[in-house]
Amino acid sequence: MSSKITVIGNVVSPPTKNRTQNGSVTNFRMASNERRFDTATQDWIDGHSFFVDVECWGELGGNVAHSVSKGDPVVVVGAIRTHEWESEQGRRSRPQIKAEAVAPNLARGVADFRRTQRPVAAAPEEAPSGDDQGFPTSVEELVAGRDYVGQEETLDGVNPDLSAEPAHV
Structure with missing residues (x-):
């Protein structure tokens, strides 16, 4: 069972695409910054930042690799988990999202969306001519x-x- 999460923030590392035994994956890191309005100063105040690694598998990963760059404002929806590993300093961990969807944050800009073109399936050569x-x-x-x-x-x-x-x- 996984916990669903939606994170709004900015891409802080260029997306990198890798091939694995399980298919291709594109990874990037993002930061979500807390902002609140201070009524005493009548100004916006930056609070804490939440950093999270995002992994995008398959076609989503390919689309992210072609569409997302460092600094872009994004909205990520997916399953959050804790990635754990052993290092010289001992057991380490950090949050990671397995993305279901990645989108530009249209509150911060415009996008030129294009559907992915699917290749037309060719007829097998041994098929009788029509x-x-x-x-x-x-x-x-x-x-x-x-x-x-x-x-x-x-x-x-x-x-x-x-x-x-x-x-x-």
């Missing part, structure tokens, strides 16, 4: 509004029982 049936055999043959080409026969020609009017009950 030319004799009138179907497109390549992406280039597809025409907007004409991605389906039906056969000349209709269902009632294939199954004569379908041509009868439905019985009214």
Whole structure:
């Protein structure tokens, strides 16, 4: 079981992408700074900073590596846990988020969002050609509004029982 968390802050280290046995992962560190309004001085006061490591797996990691830079304001949603390891100084730990989503903080700027383009699956070479049936055999043959080409026969020609009017009950 993991604890979900949303952290708003700034990226403090450039995202680095690595390949592992389990796939690719992109890691970066972020800081979330406490700010509060002091009514006595009528000014904003900076408080404590919370630093956390963020790991982004798979497609999210690739998108983060291409879209996020050091200094960017971000919103991260994911599962928080404590990363622990042994060092020369003894047992060490620090918080880490396994991100489900990383987004630019639009309260601090604008973004130019583009959906990830998915490659079109190519037909296997051993598949029979669709030319004799009138179907497109390549992406280039597809025409907007004409991605389906039906056969000349209709269902009632294939199954004569379908041509009868439905019985009214």
